[in-house]
Amino acid sequence: MDLEFWLPLFFAGAMGLALLVYVVLDGYDLGIGLLLPFADDSEKDIMIAAIGPFWDANETWIVLGIGILLIAFPQAHGQILTAMYIPVTLMLMGLILRGIAFDFRAKAIAHKKDMWNAIFAFGSLVTALSQGWMLGTYITGLGQTGINYLFSVLIAVTLPALYIVLGAAWLLIKTEDALFDKAMHWAQKSILPMGVAFLLVSIATPLISDTIADKWFSFPDGLKLLPIPLLSTAVFAGLLWLLFDQKALRAGREWLLYGGLIVLCILAALGLAYSILPDIIIGQMTIWESASSTKSLLFTFWGTAIVLPAIIVYTFFVYRIFSGKTTALTYE
Amino acid sequence: MIDLDPFVLSRIQFAANISFHILFPAITMGLAWILLFFRVRYTSTGDKHWENAYHFWVKIFALSFAIGVVSGITMSFQFGTNWPGFMERTGNISGPLLGYEVLTAFFLEATFLGVMLFGKNRVSNKVHLLSCALVAVGTSLSAFWILSLNSWMQTPAGYIIEDGVFHVDSWTAVIFNPSFPYRLAHMMAATMLTAAFLVMGVSAWRMKQKVDGPGTAKIFKAMVVITMLFAPLQVVIGDLHGLNTLKHQPAKIAAIEGVWETHRGVPFTVFGFPDEATRTTRFALEIPYAASWILTHDINGEVRGLNEFEGEHPPVAAVFWSFRVMVGVGMMMILVSWWAGWELFRRKQKPSAALLTAASWMTFSGWVAVLAGWYVTEIGRQPWIVQGLLTSADVVADHASGVMLTTLSGYMALYVFILVSYIATLRYMASKPAASLLAMQQVPGQATHPQSNAGA
Numbered sequence: 001m002d003l004e005f006w007l008p009l010f011f012a013g014a015m016g017l018a019l020l021v022y023v024v025l026d027g028y029d030l031g032i033g034l035l036l037p038f039a040d041d042s043e044k045d046i047m048i049a050a051i052g053p054f055w056d057a058n059e060t061w062i063v064l065g066i067g068i069l070l071i072a073f074p075q076a077h078g079q080i081l082t083a084m085y086i087p088v089t090l091m092l093m094g095l096i097l098r099g100i101a102f103d104f105r106a107k108a109i110a111h112k113k114d115m116w117n118a119i120f121a122f123g124s125l126v127t128a129l130s131q132g133w134m135l136g137t138y139i140t141g142l143g144q145t146g147i148n149y150l151f152s153v154l155i156a157v158t159l160p161a162l163y164i165v166l167g168a169a170w171l172l173i174k175t176e177d178a179l180f181d182k183a184m185h186w187a188q189k190s191i192l193p194m195g196v197a198f199l200l201v202s203i204a205t206p207l208i209s210d211t212i213a214d215k216w217f218s219f220p221d222g223l224k225l226l227p228i229p230l231l232s233t234a235v236f237a238g239l240l241w242l243l244f245d246q247k248a249l250r251a252g253r254e255w256l257l258y259g260g261l262i263v264l265c266i267l268a269a270l271g272l273a274y275s276i277l278p279d280i281i282i283g284q285m286t287i288w289e290s291a292s293s294t295k296s297l298l299f300t301f302w303g304t305a306i307v308l309p310a311i312i313v314y315t316f317f318v319y320r321i322f323s324g325k326t327t328a329l330t331y332e
Numbered sequence: 333m334i335d336l337d338p339f340v341l342s343r344i345q346f347a348a349n350i351s352f353h354i355l356f357p358a359i360t361m362g363l364a365w366i367l368l369f370f371r372v373r374y375t376s377t378g379d380k381h382w383e384n385a386y387h388f389w390v391k392i393f394a395l396s397f398a399i400g401v402v403s404g405i406t407m408s409f410q411f412g413t414n415w416p417g418f419m420e421r422t423g424n425i426s427g428p429l430l431g432y433e434v435l436t437a438f439f440l441e442a443t444f445l446g447v448m449l450f451g452k453n454r455v456s457n458k459v460h461l462l463s464c465a466l467v468a469v470g471t472s473l474s475a476f477w478i479l480s481l482n483s484w485m486q487t488p489a490g491y492i493i494e495d496g497v498f499h500v501d502s503w504t505a506v507i508f509n510p511s512f513p514y515r516l517a518h519m520m521a522a523t524m525l526t527a528a529f530l531v532m533g534v535s536a537w538r539m540k541q542k543v544d545g546p547g548t549a550k551i552f553k554a555m556v557v558i559t560m561l562f563a564p565l566q567v568v569i570g571d572l573h574g575l576n577t578l579k580h581q582p583a584k585i586a587a588i589e590g591v592w593e594t595h596r597g598v599p600f601t602v603f604g605f606p607d608e609a610t611r612t613t614r615f616a617l618e619i620p621y622a623a624s625w626i627l628t629h630d631i632n633g634e635v636r637g638l639n640e641f642e643g644e645h646p647p648v649a650a651v652f653w654s655f656r657v658m659v660g661v662g663m664m665m666i667l668v669s670w671w672a673g674w675e676l677f678r679r680k681q682k683p684s685a686a687l688l689t690a691a692s693w694m695t696f697s698g699w700v701a702v703l704a705g706w707y708v709t710e711i712g713r714q715p716w717i718v719q720g721l722l723t724s725a726d727v728v729a730d731h732a733s734g735v736m737l738t739t740l741s742g743y744m745a746l747y748v749f750i751l752v753s754y755i756a757t758l759r760y761m762a763s764k765p766a767a768s769l770l771a772m773q774q775v776p777g778q779a780t781h782p783q784s785n786a787g788a
Contacts, residue, residue: 322454
């Protein structure tokens with residue numbers, strides 16, 4: 001087997017997977033942060049409790065994603081992160097504010113709690129917006145011109161929409177009664193803007209990036225991509241029906257919305273992977289050009305092959321421990 | 333004179349980030365083991381006081397851990413945003429070491445932290461104990477990998493350089509590079525001391541303010557035992573670490589000692605003002621032959637001076653002073669812990685008011701010593717990022733100084749805000765009577781009743 005060929009490909013896949021898992025998992029944490037200002041005080045407590053045991057581990061997936069970029073593609077790592085200096089810095093500050101607010105609010109003196117709630121929401125918003133900005137910068141091949149900024153702004157407002165729906169979907173799973181109804185309402189209100197935003201991004205992407213346009217609209221290779229928009233549309237239509245019909249969601253299958261969103265995210269990730277690969281910086285550098293030495297990659301490969309399944313197993317174990325509805329009873 | 337060039341600003345920003353970050357792992361690494369000890373004591377003795385101690389301190393652990401995690405993420409990104417050359421040149425070595433930290437440590441601690449904090453009513457005592465243990469192991473594993481990388485930057489080994497890029501020759505040599513065992517031991521002992529003095533100081537303060545429960549004296553006593561053992565042990569480890577540094581980074585030792593000319597029978601400078609312009613130490617208060625004796629265990633031993641390394645040695649005053657702060661705090665730690673031990677075990681009396689005051693003054697002594705120690709070793713490595721092979725200036729990103737100044741001020745403001753909030757919260761929690769703390773929520777609205785129709 002040709003390790004020099006396969007190892008970079010493996011790590012590109014692992015990096016994509018880590019970032020996808022990050023979006024799906026920390027997406028609901030951030031979404032709940034964005035929804036927090038719209039809930040009353042007791043609901044806020046439950047919403048925070050619904051992500052309590054998970055957010056820390058969820059956040060670790062972005063560290064793994066960026067870690068793999070650093071381990072496997074050090075040449076690209078520096079270029080990408082240097083080009084994204086401002087959004088990355090903003091995101092880090094957002095993550096810091098969100099993370100500390102989560103823990104301070106539980107220990108704070110009563111009148112300070114409002115402040116920490118506000119910081120939690122603000123941190124989540126800054127994080128979501130800057131991640132969108134980063135994704136936009138990345139898709140345009142790290143371009144720094146006016147039109148590229150415009151495109152980045154477009155994605156910057158898309159990602160929060162996705163996170164909000166993810167957050168509402170998570171609340172459907174974890175809550176009951178009035179908050180459940182509220183979550184349903186939030187999801188209904190935000191799913192259409194999310195769809196529109198996705199559509200706009202899909203239209204704008206080939207316009208902004210020639211490399212991607214070539215891949216999408218060349219015949220017959222472009223046909224391979226066709227299942228992705230078709231399936232996405234079908235899933236999205238299914239989600240709309242789920243949300244406005246409500247029967248299935250209210251009949252104990254409330255996880256369907258979150259499940260459907262995961263499928264949508266996977267499809268988007270596949271589309272993105274198809275558009276980008278084998279480049280790591282679009283139009284500038286391939287994964288093989290930027291890869292670490294094979295010896296280093298192999299060393300990390302064995303560790304990943306052993307440890308990653310273990311991580312997945314114990315993550316699953318912990319999610320099982322905390323499965324079921326969150327309630328407000330909690331004095332120890 | 334410092335001018336505002338982006339390189340200096342990048343260094344200040346990285347120093348600010350890592351200084352802020354290390355405060356919290358320094359607590360959680362030690363505290364994780366102390367919490368495990370509380371849980372094990374309760375399980376084996378059934379003494380409720382240990383359980384109460386666990387519940388009080390696990391809240392502070394959770395808070396410290398969260399700040400440690402989010403400030404740590406900042407570090408992992410800044411390697412790329414500010415020091416891209418470091419990864420481009422050493423990525424083959426530093427990449428996998430950081431990768432193993434994420435894979436073996438970060439997920440382990442973050443995932444089982446959820447069970448530790450929120451799962452007590454949902455899992456058996458055994459599983460909960462195991463989760464506490466896994467969190468403690470995770471935090472220590474994290475230290476293992478990151479200190480391995482840090483040590484490699486100080487004493488690089490097991491590499492070959494081709495076209496300016498580092499490649500691995502032997503992973504064993506890379507991971508267990510010459511300074512690694514000493515640095516790991518020194519840091520682990522430091523975290524134990526930081527956490528134990530924090531717990532001891534807050535307990536002492538609670539005893540003095542009479543807001544404590546009956547268990548506080550027990551916690552205090554347990555911490556006295558830990559600090560009595562670790563404070564002197566740290567001196568021994570520190571000495572060995574110093575000898576290792578002398579062998580591999582003589583310029584750093586010369587800066588620590590403030591020795592300019594290579595000579596024999598070198599005195600130890602207790603205080604003084606190293607001046608790089610005149611290359612002398614002014615107003616030096618010296619102990620004759622002591623530096624030679626400490627470093628070579630021979631009063632006439634030769635110590636190499638800074639002038640041998642002119643242009644390639646670290647800023648002298650910063651290293652010189654940081655070292656004295658670190659050692660000074662270490663001496664205070666020995667003094668206070670053995671004083672406490674003498675009162676508690678020799679005189680068999682309740683701790684005196686003076687002792688409680690002294691102990692509460694020492695609450696954050698670990699932070700001071702850890703920061704000072706890291707300044708010694710990190711500033712002491714300059715101008716190199718990889719000792720003798722790659723300079724920090726070679727690898728810095730080319731950002732405009734306006735941008736750097738803005739982000740640096742942003743980080744600084746954020747860190748001051750968090751630090752103030754952290755200490756205020758600690759004080760608030762410490763001032764609450766024991767009974768009201770028992771009723772304090774971990775997080776309001778903790779999930780308690782599992783259902784079968786589980787999602788996710």
